[in-house]
Amino acid sequence: MLEYHKGDFSDQDAMEQALAGVELCFHLISTTIPSTSNLNPSLDISSNLIGTLKLLEVAVRVGIRRIVFASSGGTVYGPPQQTPIPESHPTNPTCSYGIVKLAIEKYLAMYRFMYGLDSVALRFANPYGDRQRIKAAQGAAAVFLSKALRGELIEIWGDGSVVRDYLHVSDAVNSLLAAAMYVGNTSVFNIGSGQGLSLNELVSAISFELGRPIEVVYRPRRSFDVPCNILDIQMAASELSWRPLVAFSEGLARMRRTLTVL
Amino acid sequence: MLEYHKGDFSDQDAMEQALAGVELCFHLISTTIPSTSNLNPSLDISSNLIGTLKLLEVAVRVGIRRIVFASSGGTVYGPPQQTPIPESHPTNPTCSYGIVKLAIEKYLAMYRFMYGLDSVALRFANPYGDRQRIKAAQGAAAVFLSKALRGELIEIWGDGSVVRDYLHVSDAVNSLLAAAMYVGNTSVFNIGSGQGLSLNELVSAISFELGRPIEVVYRPRRSFDVPCNILDIQMAASELSWRPLVAFSEGLARMRRTLTVL
Numbered sequence: 001m002l003e004y005h006k007g008d009f010s011d012q013d014a015m016e017q018a019l020a021g022v023e024l025c026f027h028l029i030s031t032t033i034p035s036t037s038n039l040n041p042s043l044d045i046s047s048n049l050i051g052t053l054k055l056l057e058v059a060v061r062v063g064i065r066r067i068v069f070a071s072s073g074g075t076v077y078g079p080p081q082q083t084p085i086p087e088s089h090p091t092n093p094t095c096s097y098g099i100v101k102l103a104i105e106k107y108l109a110m111y112r113f114m115y116g117l118d119s120v121a122l123r124f125a126n127p128y129g130d131r132q133r134i135k136a137a138q139g140a141a142a143v144f145l146s147k148a149l150r151g152e153l154i155e156i157w158g159d160g161s162v163v164r165d166y167l168h169v170s171d172a173v174n175s176l177l178a179a180a181m182y183v184g185n186t187s188v189f190n191i192g193s194g195q196g197l198s199l200n201e202l203v204s205a206i207s208f209e210l211g212r213p214i215e216v217v218y219r220p221r222r223s224f225d226v227p228c229n230i231l232d233i234q235m236a237a238s239e240l241s242w243r244p245l246v247a248f249s250e251g252l253a254r255m256r257r258t259l260t261v262l
Numbered sequence: 263m264l265e266y267h268k269g270d271f272s273d274q275d276a277m278e279q280a281l282a283g284v285e286l287c288f289h290l291i292s293t294t295i296p297s298t299s300n301l302n303p304s305l306d307i308s309s310n311l312i313g314t315l316k317l318l319e320v321a322v323r324v325g326i327r328r329i330v331f332a333s334s335g336g337t338v339y340g341p342p343q344q345t346p347i348p349e350s351h352p353t354n355p356t357c358s359y360g361i362v363k364l365a366i367e368k369y370l371a372m373y374r375f376m377y378g379l380d381s382v383a384l385r386f387a388n389p390y391g392d393r394q395r396i397k398a399a400q401g402a403a404a405v406f407l408s409k410a411l412r413g414e415l416i417e418i419w420g421d422g423s424v425v426r427d428y429l430h431v432s433d434a435v436n437s438l439l440a441a442a443m444y445v446g447n448t449s450v451f452n453i454g455s456g457q458g459l460s461l462n463e464l465v466s467a468i469s470f471e472l473g474r475p476i477e478v479v480y481r482p483r484r485s486f487d488v489p490c491n492i493l494d495i496q497m498a499a500s501e502l503s504w505r506p507l508v509a510f511s512e513g514l515a516r517m518r519r520t521l522t523v524l
Contacts, residue, residue: 038372038376041315041369042312042315042316045307045311045312045315046308046312049307049311050304050307050308053303053304053307054304088352090350091368092368092371093368093372094372094375094376095372096369096372099365099368099369099372102365102368103361103364103365103368106353106354106355106361106364106365107303107358107361109354110300110355110356110357110358110361113356113485114300114356114485114486223375223376224376
């Protein structure tokens with residue numbers, strides 16, 4: 001049975017109605033993205049952190065068994081001291097988005113400790129894939145591919161050397177399901193492709209997929225972009241028996257098929 | 263020149279007037295203590311975390327050079343994997359108070375990175391000393407000593423084996439001054455006595471100071487009390503040239519002199 005409830009995350013009564021009788025909750029809500037979160041950190045905190053606290057209160061009341069939370073492998077670590085980045089790496093976020101994701105992880109751990117509310121946090125790399133929004137301020141793979149398809153100029157912040165870890169949406173979904181079924185004591189997992197791709201390599205891959213050259217313009221780099229982010233996914237492999245299955249070239253081809261019909 | 267401004271921490275205009283022309287700000291405000299913070303984490307977040315964000319916005323606007331922040335060595339680490347606890351120890355707070363202190367440290371780092379606002383966070387152990395409030399829900403040294411002086415029964419949560427690191431207030435003040443003057447790149451320091459004392463040893467020390475036995479009753483332990491907390495203070499010694507100077511027996515004797523005149 002699928003029920004659809006539309007409501008405000010901060011409306012605790014609506015949340016309680018929606019979650020009555022629910023055993024498992026995937027918490028995927030965020031009102032901000034990394035690049036916007038620093039414009040108003042107070043709003044980021046009140047909507048996402050306090051919003052999640054209200055969810056946790058409801059979860060304890062209605063007897064939810066487990067929360068699977070979408071955290072952020074791209075922002076909680078900050079500038080990496082090593083790559084790939086293990087879960088034990090120091091956490092020094094350079095944007096409010098990452099600080100709030102990290103604080104939510106800590107409250108999840110506190111609720112586990114205090115009230116026995118079980119939870120798993122997945123620190124996602126950069127998800128991309130079929131039917132991704134293309135008019136967005138994030139999601140380089142989808143934005144670049146759609147611009148290339150429309151013959152528009154691609155803008156890159158910086159010199160294109162910034163490396164990201166692109167995770168296909170179907171692999172992300174599989175990790176959420178694995179976290180829901182997980183039996184064990186680990187509560188935080190990196191979820192990524194395990195491989196890095198620079199923005200310039202991303203453009204090359206799109207060019208290869210389309211079979212033609214692509215025009216790029218380089219803009220000044222953004223201060224909150226860490227130079228490189230590749231996640232160590234050994235823990236998810238050993239504990240969740242999860243591995244990414246979709247190679248980037250394959251994921252790109254699949255995304256292209258959904259974009260060309262737009 | 264000393265000016266005294268009384269106002270609400272969440273009143274950004276009042277804060278801006280009070281801080282105009284100020285170069286150095288000691289941020290010692292908290293509306294909660296560890297034991298109360300879990301009763302209403304949302305309030306803890308909105309008053310202390312969002313309050314501090316407002317302070318940081320003002321600090322950037324009025325051109326404050328450095329913020330010295332009173333963080334919490336007793337709560338940011340959670341159950342210790344080793345003692346003494348170095349600053350690099352994992353941070354798994356078991357109370358909202360510790361999560362908020364940690365999140366504030368992360369925002370201080372972000373503001374340093376984004377706006378060049380300098381800051382030092384001092385993770386204090388358990389401060390105690392002259393003129394400490396005795397009618398309070400925290401501060402075992404002062405509460406126990408005053409109860410013993412009045413001949414009242416001392417209540418201990420748990421079996422008295424809980425170990426804490428008691429820091430004399432004059433040593434805490436000296437560390438704040440050292441942090442204000444500090445030239446270097448380290449931004450987070452443990453500040454403690456470097457020594458642990460169990461609650462039972464605390465009672466013995468008070469008994470010795472007063473020269474008579476003390477009556478104690480043991481209550482069930484509290485879930486958010488970590489079993490042991492002793493801070494590694496090597497970093498503060500080498501970077502801030504700071505060391506604790508007041509031995510516990512001496513601090514206790516000094517505190518007794520201020521309490522007996524109450």
